[in-house]
Amino acid sequence: MNTEIERETSLANQSQDRFPPGGLAIVVGAKGAIGHAFLSLLGNDDDFAEVAGLSRYGEYPLDLDDEATIARAAVRLSAVGAPLRLVLDATGFLHDDDFMPEKTWSSLDPAHLTRSFAANAIGPAMVAPARGETSPHHN
Numbered sequence: 430m431n432t433e434i435e436r437e438t439s440l441a442n443q444s445q446d447r448f449p450p451g452g453l454a455i456v457v458g459a460k461g462a463i464g465h466a467f468l469s470l471l472g473n474d475d476d477f478a479e480v481a482g483l484s485r486y487g488e489y490p491l492d493l494d495d496e497a498t499i500a501r502a503a504v505r506l507s508a509v510g511a512p513l514r515l516v517l518d519a520t521g522f523l524h525d526d527d528f529m530p531e532k533t534w535s536s537l538d539p540a541h542l543t544r545s546f547a548a549n550a551i552g553p554a555m556v557a558p559a560r561g562e563t564s565p566h567h568n
C-alpha cells in the first residue's frame with residue numbers, strides 16, 4: 430500500500446508543471462499582504478531569473494486606474510530582457526475610509542461600485558494587453 434502511495438506521489442511530483450528557467454515573473458500589488466507573500470515566495474524560486482514587484486509607489490510604479498502607468502511599466506520591464514513567464518495580480522480594493530463593504534441592497538452606492546469595478550475588474554484586465562510589450566519574444 431505504501432509503495433502505491435509513494436509511486437503516485439512520485440508521478441505527481443514529476444508531472445508538476447515547471448516554468449522554463451531564466452524567465453521573468455511579475456507580481457502586481459507587490460506591497461499588499463498577498464502580493465508581498467508571493468513576491469517572497471517567487472524570489473526563492475529557481476525557475477525565475479528575475480522577479481519584479483509592481484505597486485503604485487515602487488520601482489515600477491503602476492496604478493490600475495491609470496492606463497499610461499501600466500504601459501510605462503510594461504515598457505520598462507521589457508528592458509529586463511528575460512521572457513515573461515508569469516503575471517500574478519494580487520491587487521484589490523474592498524473598502525477605505527469613505528466606503529465600507531455593503532451589507533444590504535440599500536447600501537449599494539454607484540460611486541463605490543464604479544470604484545470597485547475599476548480597481549477589481551477593469552484595471553487588472555488592462556494589465557493583460559501590456560503583457561505583449563513586456564515579453565520581447567512573445568513566448
Ligand SMILES: NC(=O)c1ccc[n+]([C@@H]2O[C@H](COP(=O)([O-])OP(=O)(O)OC[C@H]3O[C@@H](n4cnc5c(N)ncnc54)[C@H](OP(=O)(O)O)[C@@H]3O)[C@@H](O)[C@H]2O)c1
Binds near residue numbers: 458463464548
Ligand atoms: N488577505 C486576505 O485574507 C484576503 C481574502 C480574500 C480576498 N482577498 C482579496 O485579495 C486582494 C488582495 O488582498 P490583500 O490582503 O493582499 O490586500 P491589500 O494588502 O490591501 O493589498 C491590496 C493591493 O492592491 C493594490 N492596489 C489597490 N488599488 C490599486 C490600484 N488602483 N492600482 C494599483 N494597485 C492597487 C495595493 O497597492 P499599493 O501597495 O500601491 O497600495 C495593494 O498592494 C483584495 O482584493 C482582497 O479583498 C484577500
